[in-house]
Amino acid sequence: MRIAEHVSPCFIPVMLRAIFLLLACQLAGEAIHRITSLPLPGAVIGMVLLVGWLALVPRERPTLTVVTGWLTAHLSIMFVPAAVGLIEEGPVLSRYGVGLVTATVASTLLTLIVTALVFRWAFARFVPEGEA
Amino acid sequence: MSDPALLATPLLWLTVTLGVFEVFDSLSKRCNRHPLLHPVLWTTPVLIALLLASGTSYETYKAATFPVSFLLGPAVVGLAVPVWRERARIRRLAIPIVLALGAGAVTSIVSAVGVLVLFGAPREILASIAPRATTTPVAMAVAGQLRGVPALAAVIVLFAGVFGAMVATPLLNALGLGDYRARGFALGVAAHGIGTARAFQVDATAGAMASLAMALNAVVTAALLSVVALLV
Numbered sequence: 199m200r201i202a203e204h205v206s207p208c209f210i211p212v213m214l215r216a217i218f219l220l221l222a223c224q225l226a227g228e229a230i231h232r233i234t235s236l237p238l239p240g241a242v243i244g245m246v247l248l249v250g251w252l253a254l255v256p257r258e259r260p261t262l263t264v265v266t267g268w269l270t271a272h273l274s275i276m277f278v279p280a281a282v283g284l285i286e287e288g289p290v291l292s293r294y295g296v297g298l299v300t301a302t303v304a305s306t307l308l309t310l311i312v313t314a315l316v317f318r319w320a321f322a323r324f325v326p327e328g329e330a
Numbered sequence: 331m332s333d334p335a336l337l338a339t340p341l342l343w344l345t346v347t348l349g350v351f352e353v354f355d356s357l358s359k360r361c362n363r364h365p366l367l368h369p370v371l372w373t374t375p376v377l378i379a380l381l382l383a384s385g386t387s388y389e390t391y392k393a394a395t396f397p398v399s400f401l402l403g404p405a406v407v408g409l410a411v412p413v414w415r416e417r418a419r420i421r422r423l424a425i426p427i428v429l430a431l432g433a434g435a436v437t438s439i440v441s442a443v444g445v446l447v448l449f450g451a452p453r454e455i456l457a458s459i460a461p462r463a464t465t466t467p468v469a470m471a472v473a474g475q476l477r478g479v480p481a482l483a484a485v486i487v488l489f490a491g492v493f494g495a496m497v498a499t500p501l502l503n504a505l506g507l508g509d510y511r512a513r514g515f516a517l518g519v520a521a522h523g524i525g526t527a528r529a530f531q532v533d534a535t536a537g538a539m540a541s542l543a544m545a546l547n548a549v550v551t552a553a554l555l556s557v558v559a560l561l562v
Contacts, residue, residue, distance in 0.1 A: 220404040227407070237556035239471030241406035242549055248410035263415075266408030269401060273523055274370050275351045276402045277466045279395035281374040281488065283481025285381060285388050290455065290482065297449030301459055302486055305442035306494045306520050307501065309463055313434030313543075314507050314516035320426035321512065 216262040220269075223248040343386070343394035350376050363531065365495040365524060370488055402467035409465070409545040416542045423511070430512075431543065434519035435550045438463035439558075458482040460555055462490050465522040468548040476559050487522065494521025495528035510536040518543025 227244030230236060236243065252259070284291070291298075354369040354376075361367050381391055392399075413420070420427060442459045457478030461469040466487045473483035498517050507513055514536030517525035522544045530537030 217404070220407045223407045223410075224403045237475055237559050238549075238552050239406075239468060239475060241403040241471060242468055242552045244403070244407040245410045245413075245545070246549060248407050249413055252410060252414040259411075262408075263411060266405075266411045269405040269408050270523075272401075273405050273466070274355075274368070275348070275373075276398055276405060277470070277484050277488075278347055278351060278370055278373050278377065279392055279399040280466075280470055280481055280484040281370055282377050282381070282391060283388060283479075284374065284485055285378045287479060287482055290479070294446070294449060294451050294455055297446050297451055298455070298459065298482075298486060299489070300449070301442045301445035302462060302490045303493060304445050305438050305459075305462060306490045307497065308441045309434050309438040309520035310494060310498060310501060310516050311505065312437040313430045313519045314502055314505065314512045316433040317426045317430035317512040317515050318507060318509060320429040321423070321509070324425040325423060 212261040213265060216259070216265040219248070219251070219262065220244075220265065223251065340394040340397065343391050344397060346380065347373075347377060347395055347398065350380075363527060365492045365528065368488070368492055368524060371492065374485075402470075406465070406467050406471075406548070409548060412538075412541045413545045416538060419538070420542065426512075427515070427542075427546070430515055431519060431546055431550055434516070434543075435463065435547055435554055438520065439551065439554065454478050455482070459486050460558075461551055462486050463520060463522065464548045464551045465544055468552055472552050472555055476555060488524075491521045491524030494525045498525065498528065499532070511539050514539030515543045519547050522547070 223244040224241055225244075226247055227242070228240030230243050231238065231240040351369055351373045354367070354372040357372075358364070358367040358369050377391075380386075381388065439460050442462050443456050446456055446459055454477060457476035458473045458480075459482075460476065460478070461472040461483060464472065464487070466484050469483045469487045470480035474480045494517065498513070498521065502513050502516070507516075510533045514529045514533070517529045517536070518540030521528070526537065526540040526544050529540035
């Protein structure tokens with residue numbers, strides 16, 4: 199494990215601080231979401247808040263990198279409980295399964311093509327030579 | 331199984347979930363992370379079968395696995411870190427990033443919803459597919475917000491990721507797109523985390539661009555759909 203190399207006992211209080219920072223941003227995001235009835239999910243607002251905080255208090259944050267790296271690396275298992283919720287969606291799947299697959303395939307292909315082509319065009323048009 | 335108190339704690343299903351996932355995760359690792367062997371793709375049906383076989387309700391399972399799904403929130407907040415780390419690149423490539431992201435996010439929403447409208451799908455299904463290009467936790471949250479079905483959103487997103495990761499290389503080659511920045515960025519917008527993982531396998535620059543695209547698209551798509559939700 200990559201993480202294990204980084205974790206020494208004196209590292210743990212700093213880890214807690216990184217976890218606190220993530221939770222605090224999420225909590226603030228949820229609060230903003232509820233108070234302003236802004237329809238963005240609280241965690242997404244929290245992410246924007248964290249970018250703001252990192253910009254406001256710029257310093258090296260090795261522990262935050264480790265903690266978020268760990269979370270991102272294990273993102274897959276976190277949505278297993280939600281995916282299992284499909285157990286209750288049998289009727290929807292049998293009725294709209296073909297439509298869902300068609301829509302997802304079409305949308306994924308188109309998005310790949312449009313994003314890549316627009317990026318290439320805008321890059322050639324707007325990014326000065328040598329800045330790349 | 332004779333002691334009902336043991337079944338009432340989250341311990342059983344939490345352990346089973348981690349165990350099953352671990353089996354498929356190591357299989358996926360051994361096969362060089364092929365998109366078709368994405369562990370969630372295989373863990374989910376096995377767990378559904380176990381729930382059905384044991385007569386356990388989803389309600390019970392969901393409550394038991396709360397400690398795992400709770401981590402999604404902090405994980406989304408943590409996407410701020412790659413965005414911050416790539417700030418120099420964002421500044422340099424600001425115009426292509428903004429334009430490609432906007433075009434990609436709109437294309438993804440309009441095409442997915444448009445096709446399903448042709449199939450006569452009701453609103454809750456449209457709401458579940460609309461955020462399909464965002465990373466799963468965000469898609470679930472947005473789908474829930476739009477009164478869609480988070481579980482459906484999770485599975486659509488998963489499928490989109492697997493499909494996108496598999497077709498990206500041949501598709502972008504056919505288009506003659508050699509620039510790894512454009513390729514990685516497109517993969518991150520179209521196929522979120524699974525696409526990002528694939529991009530990192532191909533090229534480090536493509537991977538960095540993909541993870542940046544995934545984080546930015548989470549905000550842009552969620553914001554776009556929020557506006558739509560206010561209007562509809």
